[in-house]
Amino acid sequence: MLRFIFHRFLLMIPTLLGVAILVFFMLRLMPGDPVATMLLGDAGGANIPKAVIEAERVRLGLDQPLYVQFFKWFWGMLQGDFGFSMWTGRSVAYEIGIRLELSLQVAVMATILAVLLALPLGTLSAIFKDSWIDQTIRVFSIAGLAVPSFWLGMIVILLLLTYFSWIPPLTFTSLIDDPWANLSQLIWPALAVGYRYSAVSTRMMRSSILEVLQEDYIRTARAKGVIGRLVVARHAMRNALLPVVTVIGLEFAFLIGGLVVTEQVFNLNGIGRLFVQAVARSDFTMIQALVLLVSVFFVLVNFVMDMMYAFLDPRIRYR
Amino acid sequence: MKRHLAVLVGAAALAVAGAAWAQAPISGGLLKFAVSAEPPNYDCHANTSFAFIHPVRPHYNTLLKFDPPKYPAIKGDLAESWNVSKDGLTYTFKLRKGVKFHDGSPFSSEDIKATYDRLRNPTGGVRSVRQASYADIASIETPDSLTVVFKLKKQNASMLTNFASPWDCVYSAAKLKQDPRFPERNVMGTGPFTFVEHVAGSHWTGRKFEGYFEKGKPYLNGYVAIFISGAPMVNALAAGEVVAEFRGHSPADRDRLLKALGDKAQVQETPWVCSLVVTFNTRKKPFDDARVRRALSLAVDRWAGAQALSKVALVRHVGGILRPGYDLAASEKELVQLPGWSKDINASRAEARKLLQAAGVPNLAFTFTNRNIAMPYVPVGVFLIDQWRQIGVSVKHEQLETRLYLAAQQRDNPTYDAALDFNCDFMDEPNLQLQKYLSHDRSPINYAQQTDRVLDDLYDRQSGELDKKKRYALLREFEKRALEQAYTVPTIWWHRIIVHHKPMKGWHIMPSHYVGQDLADVWLDQ
Numbered sequence: 155m156l157r158f159i160f161h162r163f164l165l166m167i168p169t170l171l172g173v174a175i176l177v178f179f180m181l182r183l184m185p186g187d188p189v190a191t192m193l194l195g196d197a198g199g200a201n202i203p204k205a206v207i208e209a210e211r212v213r214l215g216l217d218q219p220l221y222v223q224f225f226k227w228f229w230g231m232l233q234g235d236f237g238f239s240m241w242t243g244r245s246v247a248y249e250i251g252i253r254l255e256l257s258l259q260v261a262v263m264a265t266i267l268a269v270l271l272a273l274p275l276g277t278l279s280a281i282f283k284d285s286w287i288d289q290t291i292r293v294f295s296i297a298g299l300a301v302p303s304f305w306l307g308m309i310v311i312l313l314l315l316t317y318f319s320w321i322p323p324l325t326f327t328s329l330i331d332d333p334w335a336n337l338s339q340l341i342w343p344a345l346a347v348g349y350r351y352s353a354v355s356t357r358m359m360r361s362s363i364l365e366v367l368q369e370d371y372i373r374t375a376r377a378k379g380v381i382g383r384l385v386v387a388r389h390a391m392r393n394a395l396l397p398v399v400t401v402i403g404l405e406f407a408f409l410i411g412g413l414v415v416t417e418q419v420f421n422l423n424g425i426g427r428l429f430v431q432a433v434a435r436s437d438f439t440m441i442q443a444l445v446l447l448v449s450v451f452f453v454l455v456n457f458v459m460d461m462m463y464a465f466l467d468p469r470i471r472y473r
Numbered sequence: 474m475k476r477h478l479a480v481l482v483g484a485a486a487l488a489v490a491g492a493a494w495a496q497a498p499i500s501g502g503l504l505k506f507a508v509s510a511e512p513p514n515y516d517c518h519a520n521t522s523f524a525f526i527h528p529v530r531p532h533y534n535t536l537l538k539f540d541p542p543k544y545p546a547i548k549g550d551l552a553e554s555w556n557v558s559k560d561g562l563t564y565t566f567k568l569r570k571g572v573k574f575h576d577g578s579p580f581s582s583e584d585i586k587a588t589y590d591r592l593r594n595p596t597g598g599v600r601s602v603r604q605a606s607y608a609d610i611a612s613i614e615t616p617d618s619l620t621v622v623f624k625l626k627k628q629n630a631s632m633l634t635n636f637a638s639p640w641d642c643v644y645s646a647a648k649l650k651q652d653p654r655f656p657e658r659n660v661m662g663t664g665p666f667t668f669v670e671h672v673a674g675s676h677w678t679g680r681k682f683e684g685y686f687e688k689g690k691p692y693l694n695g696y697v698a699i700f701i702s703g704a705p706m707v708n709a710l711a712a713g714e715v716v717a718e719f720r721g722h723s724p725a726d727r728d729r730l731l732k733a734l735g736d737k738a739q740v741q742e743t744p745w746v747c748s749l750v751v752t753f754n755t756r757k758k759p760f761d762d763a764r765v766r767r768a769l770s771l772a773v774d775r776w777a778g779a780q781a782l783s784k785v786a787l788v789r790h791v792g793g794i795l796r797p798g799y800d801l802a803a804s805e806k807e808l809v810q811l812p813g814w815s816k817d818i819n820a821s822r823a824e825a826r827k828l829l830q831a832a833g834v835p836n837l838a839f840t841f842t843n844r845n846i847a848m849p850y851v852p853v854g855v856f857l858i859d860q861w862r863q864i865g866v867s868v869k870h871e872q873l874e875t876r877l878y879l880a881a882q883q884r885d886n887p888t889y890d891a892a893l894d895f896n897c898d899f900m901d902e903p904n905l906q907l908q909k910y911l912s913h914d915r916s917p918i919n920y921a922q923q924t925d926r927v928l929d930d931l932y933d934r935q936s937g938e939l940d941k942k943k944r945y946a947l948l949r950e951f952e953k954r955a956l957e958q959a960y961t962v963p964t965i966w967w968h969r970i971i972v973h974h975k976p977m978k979g980w981h982i983m984p985s986h987y988v989g990q991d992l993a994d995v996w997l998d999q
Binding site: 187190191192206209210213241242243244248249252253308311312315319320321323324325326418419420421423427428431434435436 | 513514598600657658672673674675676697699701703704705708709711712713714715733874875876879880883
């Protein structure tokens with residue numbers, strides 16, 4: 155098992171290196187000058203003398219050859235220094251750090267909600283296939299797939315505003331500092347995102363259980379006289395979880411940087427919004443760090459999923 | 474009907490606002506307001522956006538400032554009094570006593586000198602985007618710690634109002650001496666509020682400066698500027714999470730907020746020193762031909778357009794190169810004589826078709842570059858394309874994200890055909906608004922990129938003319954030439970609408986969203 159973990163861990167390094175090279179050089183192909191964009195501001199403003207733009211390019215090191223820029227950035231990154239945002243001038247690590255807690259919390263809350271809903275609902279739906287229970291759960295989950303989470307978020311906000319003249323707080327408070335203020339802000343986006351997330355997982359769980367229930371070993375267990383509940387709990391669920399774990403893992407990694415519109419709807423100062431702003435402002439150092447961050451999350455989640463596969467299905471670790 | 478109702482509500486609200494102005498202010502409270510964008514750095518001298526002014530201005534003072542209820546009148550901020558010599562070449566300011574910076578250090582005339590030297594002659598990597606405004610200053614002298622004397626190379630009609638610019642925050646000479654770029658990353662002024670924190674992407678907080686020179690002010694204990702935009706911002710206003718947004722709302726947002734807030738809302742409206750102008754790329758055929766440009770200007774029915782667009786967008790007023798209503802702007806009688814401003818649109822369009830025929834482009838087709846921002850760029854763009862279609866011109870609407878939109882117009886050899894540009898200033902002042910019409914080698918913000926020395930000469934003459942009547946006449950000459958040549962033509966001027974919660978008092982709308990934002994007089998009636 156240890157060898158398996160070590161092997162999987164080593165594979166992460168070339169993946170991240172490839173991402174770093176790709177993102178750095180592809181960004182330089184983007185139209186628009188980051189310095190001119192920064193000096194003009196979001197709203198656009200007065201023209202800036204060329205000499206000022208050139209001086210700023212020199213200060214940011216953008217006048218140097220691309221390979222020099224790349225190695226400087228890469229060397230800094232290896233030492234944990236992601237550089238400074240070309241837009242704000244503040245450390246990239248600071249800019250990401252103040253937003254990561256929020257994005258992680260929403261992702262974790264949405265995942266918990268999705269897992270709590272998806273596992274029992276998907277299983278019930280499969281066990282009572284074609285019954286009214288199955289039909290109800292299917293309506294619930296298909297609605298979740300059809301409704302974009304940002305739209306659901308907008309509806310939630312409008313309902314709160316119309317009936318309670320209240321909207322969730324606009325600024326983030328850490329869960330440790332004030333749990334009530336924190337949850338009253340983040341529970342709503344977590345619900346909106348978690349519902350869609352649970353719908354995907356419920357559908358996956360249902361089809362996976364249905365498939366497993368057709369297997370020979372299930373028939374054998376039933377033939378041996380194992381009661382239905384135990385057949386599902388002990389034999390079917392564990393095997394059915396493999397594809398569900400994949401969906402849950404990928405969705406979790408996506409939530410770290412992918413909640414762009416939901417963050418806008420709830421005015422959340424998260425990674426997704428930072429990503430969009432960085433692209434709009436040609437903030438190269440920020441985009442590079444964010445792409446790497448999201449890649450690290452995907453790679454880590456894949457790694458954890460591999461571990462879980464091995465745990466759930468011993469055949470994988472013996473291969 | 475809806476518009477009449479809104480006007481009535483607005484008028485009533487302004488009357489209430491006038492009464493509130495006279496009401497005795499109450500101290501205390503935290504003002505929460507929305508800002509729909511975020512400043513990239515903290516240096517007043519390098520910024521150009523309201524996104525900077527709204528959160529940052531309360532930390533600073535300027536030499537002079539606009540008097541909100543009496544706009545365009547100015548009053549002293551750090552200056553107690555001032556005197557302009559008869560020849561208009563010497564400006565002497567007596568400064569307030571007992572003013573302190575937020576770190577407790579005393580303010581003096583040296584700080585004014587250091588600030589204006591930094592503005593007019595930036596060194597050490599400092600960015601000053603207002604260098605041109607102070608190019609006429611020959612020297613700055615400080616005969617004593619509370620007197621500062623500006624000597625000019627030549628007369629400048631806008632110099633006094635320039636000293637009221639909200640961008641000219643006064644910095645500490647000592648801090649600038651240590652590091653000329655100190656204000657880029659630090660906030661330390663003499664203003665009514667001290668800096669507490671800026672959480673990037675979220676909010677900006679200021680706290681009452683107990684050592685503020687105006688006794689009893691500011692009234693607020695502090696303020697929080699929350700960075701939020703679009704529908705969530707309107708929701709936040711409706712829910713009372715913020716009590717105001719100081720840039721401006723669309724008519725639809727105003728109506729929605731009035732419906733949601735009822736008598737808790739107060740509306741203030743005014744014409745805005747902002748306009749959208751059509752810029753033709755004069756380096757590209759056929760837009761190098763004045764007949765083509767003038768034809769396209771003639772085709773636009775500004776009078777009918779203003780009426781229709783004001784229902785859906787924040788544009789409302791028909792004007793020439795200066796804001797309608799401003800005392801140096803053309804009257805309606807003068808305006809209708811100009812090509813493109815006649816009320817007989819059929820005659821204008823007939824002339825436009827003839828001009829296109831004469832220029833050899835009766836079936837003109839081109840791409841119109843616009844910004845992909847809904848309010849008011851997109852509706853005005855759609856309106857213009859419809860107007861041009863009515864003289865047989867086909868136009869492709871290219872809506873670009875801000876970065877690409879600006880890049881398309883600002884590159885050295887632009888390839889765009891025509892674009893919708895904006896002209897927004899902190900005050901009514903020809904020296905500012907006319908920058909879009911000057912030759913490109915004198916004004917890099919003129920994206921039409923023409924060279925017209927007649928216009929340049931008229932600009933210089935009006936700029937140095939201290940007699941208002943003579944300046945008015947020169948401006949009419951400039952306007953006639955500019956609109957006949959039509960390198961850049963105004964479309965419709967903006968209308969500023971602010972909806973705020975009634976308990977916010979002491980804030981008075983002005984024709985610019987850049988001024989009147991130090992919050993020193995704002996208080997909460999609760």
